[in-house]
Amino acid sequence: MKANDTHHDRPTDPGDHPVTLRVNGATHRLTLEPRVSLLDALRERLHLTGSKKGCNQGACGACTVLVNGQRVLSCLTLAVQCDGEAITTIEGLAAEGRLSPLQQAFIDHDGFQCGYCTPGQICSAMGMLAEHGEGMPSAVTRDVAATSIDLSEAEIKERMSGNLCRCGAYEGIHAAIHQIGRAARGTAP
Amino acid sequence: MRNFSFHKPATVSEALVLLSRRDGAKLLGGGTNLVDLMRENIEQPTAVIDVTGLPLGAVTEGPRGEIVVGATTRNSALAGHRLIRERFPVLSEALLAGASGQIRNMATVGGNIMQRTRCSYFYDEAARCNKRSPGAGCDALGGFNRMHAILGASPSCIATHPSDMCVALAALDAVVHVTGPDGARVIPLIDFHRLPGEHPEQETRLRPDELITAVELPPLGAARRSSYRKVRDRASYAFALVSVAAALEVEDGLVRTLRLALGGVAPKPWRVAAAEATAVGAAATPETFQRVADATLAGAVGHAHNGFKIELARRLIVHSLAELARTEDAR
Numbered sequence A: 001m002k003a004n005d006t007h008h009d010r011p012t013d014p015g016d017h018p019v020t021l022r023v024n025g026a027t028h029r030l031t032l033e034p035r036v037s038l039l040d041a042l043r044e045r046l047h048l049t050g051s052k053k054g055c056n057q058g059a060c061g062a063c064t065v066l067v068n069g070q071r072v073l074s075c076l077t078l079a080v081q082c083d084g085e086a087i088t089t090i091e092g093l094a095a096e097g098r099l100s101p102l103q104q105a106f107i108d109h110d111g112f113q114c115g116y117c118t119p120g121q122i123c124s125a126m127g128m129l130a131e132h133g134e135g136m137p138s139a140v141t142r143d144v145a146a147t148s149i150d151l152s153e154a155e156i157k158e159r160m161s162g163n164l165c166r167c168g169a170y171e172g173i174h175a176a177i178h179q180i181g182r183a184a185r186g187t188a189p
Numbered sequence B: 001m002r003n004f005s006f007h008k009p010a011t012v013s014e015a016l017v018l019l020s021r022r023d024g025a026k027l028l029g030g031g032t033n034l035v036d037l038m039r040e041n042i043e044q045p046t047a048v049i050d051v052t053g054l055p056l057g058a059v060t061e062g063p064r065g066e067i068v069v070g071a072t073t074r075n076s077a078l079a080g081h082r083l084i085r086e087r088f089p090v091l092s093e094a095l096l097a098g099a100s101g102q103i104r105n106m107a108t109v110g111g112n113i114m115q116r117t118r119c120s121y122f123y124d125e126a127a128r129c130n131k132r133s134p135g136a137g138c139d140a141l142g143g144f145n146r147m148h149a150i151l152g153a154s155p156s157c158i159a160t161h162p163s164d165m166c167v168a169l170a171a172l173d174a175v176v177h178v179t180g181p182d183g184a185r186v187i188p189l190i191d192f193h194r195l196p197g198e199h200p201e202q203e204t205r206l207r208p209d210e211l212i213t214a215v216e217l218p219p220l221g222a223a224r225r226s227s228y229r230k231v232r233d234r235a236s237y238a239f240a241l242v243s244v245a246a247a248l249e250v251e252d253g254l255v256r257t258l259r260l261a262l263g264g265v266a267p268k269p270w271r272v273a274a275a276e277a278t279a280v281g282a283a284a285t286p287e288t289f290q291r292v293a294d295a296t297l298a299g300a301v302g303h304a305h306n307g308f309k310i311e312l313a314r315r316l317i318v319h320s321l322a323e324l325a326r327t328e329d330a331r
Helices: A038-045 A101-108 A118-133 A153-159 A170-184 B012-021 B034-039 B075-079 B082-087 B089-096 B101-106 B109-114 B165-171 B273-279 B286-296 B308-330
Strands: A017-023 A026-032 A064-067 A070-073 A086-088 B005-007 B025-028 B047-050 B059-061 B067-070 B175-180 B183-188 B211-217 B226-231 B242-251 B254-263
Touching: A017 A038, A026 A038, A038 A064, A064 A118, A070 A118, A070 B101, A101 A118, A101 A170, A118 A153, A118 A170, A118 B101, A153 A170, B012 B025, B012 B047, B012 B175, B012 B211, B025 B034, B025 B109, B059 B082, B067 B082, B075 B082, B075 B089, B075 B101, B075 B109, B082 B089, B089 B165, B089 B226, B089 B242, B109 B165, B109 B211, B165 B226, B165 B242, B165 B254, B226 B308, B242 B308, B254 B273, B254 B286, B254 B308, B273 B286, B286 B308
Parallel strands: A017 A086, B005 B047, B025 B047
Antiparallel strands: A017 A026, A064 A070, A064 A086, B059 B067, B067 B211, B175 B183, B175 B211, B226 B242, B242 B254
């Protein structure tokens, strides 16, 4: 082992690990068992209960958070894997208590009923809009080599398919995302 | 979930030392399959080695025009890579047809290759499964087997390999680079996964002390006209019932090059080189594609709930190739 190894590079027996989570701009130093998911660390240790535990097996998307700006499932991510990474949860989107444009759009378009899937939907949509902005194609993009991809209804549905809503508020969810997606591209909604 | 020791090596040699030191060690990429299996107690590693800190995340072009994809490249990064989208659209499409946006951001190329079957009996501790408990029996054979294999299966196991990416890699003659204590070696993707035979618990040719470092795509001009077509029970975020990865080059109405692999139908990506050969030099017509389909599906056997896959695969092959032939015409 090299002299500059950090703590997580050293083999250890089953036991606790020091983990630094940078969540919504705040730094938290935790001691965690390796098996603790990022979702459980956020909810149970940092009391950030906005991220929801729906299925806990990667099927529903309710636990979606952003890690270094990329949407991921916090239920299938080990917290130790996120040591030092920048994590954004739904609690981090309303700066100084002011809703982000996407959050406001969800309200304006009735993008929820019970609200349980909403934090995951919104975090996922934030990541998705960034992916689209970087030119990422999707499974419904006719030509994956295209340099410009219109964020159509079909594109939004496909790109958001990892987030389930049992109330069936999809129409409003898609309308809210469509509005923000168009606004981001400088087109009037 | 059983607890385990966690390691995050910074170099491949450190990872190999860690891997050799423990019998129950598992390599962890994005965690989208392994963490799920650990939570279900199907996988119970004593040590988890996180490979995402290894310097294996680059996509580079080699001197012969080959593209080398590092094993920890995320599925989304590979799908969105300019070289892949332009030269190997079938691979980009296959990656985008898999899982969800969140999972593609997590999943690695190496992990995608190593993922386990999604057979529900494999996941159910109360069910009999030869893959999970060798010799226990197979509850899928007489159970609900709509998602199961029609090719390459055995009386021991009828599970399918769930990857979309691997189907495209098989069609593209991809080669898997692995390394271990005895050095580096390459395994063609099409040979990487084993058929179950009497040992469905032996799934790949990777040795327990080896790890995948990269996947190499040899240059293939025909792949510029390629596609991945996937039929599933819902339009998105579902595993394939049948999928077809195909590349087709037509010249003067005749098939010059054909690459064809099937997903969702077998314990590994299914490719029959002899079937492809029957088309070369023949007219690029539905009749030719029908012959290719029949030869590819030779020996297919349905079970109680998945017999439809044989005809579905036949039609999807013909549809995919006819579609690519039309694209050729339009050029």
